[in-house]
Amino acid sequence: MTWDLWIDYQARRADGLTPTLARFARPGASVEVGDFVVVGADDAEPAVAEVVEVRADGVILVRVLPGPASAHLELLSAAGAGS
DSSP states (O other), rough: OSSSOOOOGGGGTTTTOOEEEEEEEETTOOOOOEEEEEETTTTEEEEEEEEEETTTSSSSEEEESSSSSGGGGHHHHHTTOOO
Protein backbone atom coordinates (compact mmCIF):
# COMPACT_ATOMS: atom_id res chain seq x y z
CA MET A 1 0.00 0.00 0.00
CA THR A 2 1.42 3.38 -1.04
CA TRP A 3 1.64 6.16 1.51
CA ASP A 4 -0.11 9.44 0.87
CA LEU A 5 1.83 11.15 3.63
CA TRP A 6 5.03 10.34 5.53
CA ILE A 7 4.84 10.78 9.29
CA ASP A 8 7.08 10.17 12.29
CA TYR A 9 4.85 8.01 14.50
CA GLN A 10 6.98 8.91 17.53
CA ALA A 11 6.12 12.61 17.12
CA ARG A 12 2.58 12.03 18.44
CA ARG A 13 1.61 14.79 20.84
CA ALA A 14 -0.23 14.51 24.16
CA ASP A 15 -3.47 15.56 22.43
CA GLY A 16 -3.22 12.51 20.14
CA LEU A 17 -2.33 14.44 17.00
CA THR A 18 0.81 13.80 14.96
CA PRO A 19 2.44 16.69 13.10
CA THR A 20 4.08 16.35 9.70
CA LEU A 21 4.79 18.63 6.76
CA ALA A 22 3.01 19.14 3.45
CA ARG A 23 6.30 18.54 1.62
CA PHE A 24 6.12 14.91 2.82
CA ALA A 25 2.89 14.28 0.89
CA ARG A 26 2.99 12.03 -2.17
CA PRO A 27 2.66 14.14 -5.35
CA GLY A 28 -1.00 14.30 -6.32
CA ALA A 29 -2.28 13.12 -2.91
CA SER A 30 -5.27 14.96 -1.49
CA VAL A 31 -4.38 16.17 1.99
CA GLU A 32 -7.23 18.40 3.11
CA VAL A 33 -9.02 18.72 6.43
CA GLY A 34 -11.43 15.82 6.81
CA ASP A 35 -9.59 13.53 4.37
CA PHE A 36 -8.53 10.06 5.41
CA VAL A 37 -5.04 9.27 4.11
CA VAL A 38 -2.56 6.42 4.27
CA VAL A 39 0.38 7.43 6.43
CA GLY A 40 3.64 5.62 6.91
CA ALA A 41 7.33 5.60 7.67
CA ASP A 42 10.22 3.46 6.49
CA ASP A 43 10.32 1.40 9.67
CA ALA A 44 6.58 0.98 10.33
CA GLU A 45 3.45 -0.49 8.81
CA PRO A 46 1.12 1.88 6.96
CA ALA A 47 -1.87 3.21 8.88
CA VAL A 48 -4.87 5.40 8.14
CA ALA A 49 -5.09 8.90 9.58
CA GLU A 50 -7.66 11.67 9.52
CA VAL A 51 -6.34 15.08 8.46
CA VAL A 52 -7.32 17.44 11.28
CA GLU A 53 -5.53 20.65 10.33
CA VAL A 54 -3.55 22.02 7.39
CA ARG A 55 -1.70 25.22 8.23
CA ALA A 56 -0.49 27.89 5.84
CA ASP A 57 3.11 27.25 6.98
CA GLY A 58 2.91 23.66 5.67
CA VAL A 59 2.34 21.89 8.99
CA ILE A 60 -0.27 19.14 8.81
CA LEU A 61 -1.83 17.58 11.90
CA VAL A 62 -3.28 14.08 11.63
CA ARG A 63 -5.05 11.68 13.98
CA VAL A 64 -3.74 8.17 13.32
CA LEU A 65 -6.43 5.49 13.65
CA PRO A 66 -5.58 2.35 15.62
CA GLY A 67 -4.61 -0.79 13.74
CA PRO A 68 -3.25 -1.43 10.26
CA ALA A 69 -4.39 0.44 7.17
CA SER A 70 -6.19 -2.69 5.97
CA ALA A 71 -8.62 -2.33 8.90
CA HIS A 72 -9.87 1.01 7.53
CA LEU A 73 -10.12 0.45 3.79
CA GLU A 74 -13.74 1.63 3.73
CA LEU A 75 -12.58 5.11 4.76
CA LEU A 76 -10.14 5.23 1.87
CA SER A 77 -12.30 3.81 -0.90
CA ALA A 78 -14.41 6.94 -1.43
CA ALA A 79 -11.38 9.20 -1.90
CA GLY A 80 -9.14 6.72 -3.69
CA ALA A 81 -6.37 7.23 -1.13
CA GLY A 82 -3.50 4.80 -0.83
CA SER A 83 -3.95 3.25 -4.26
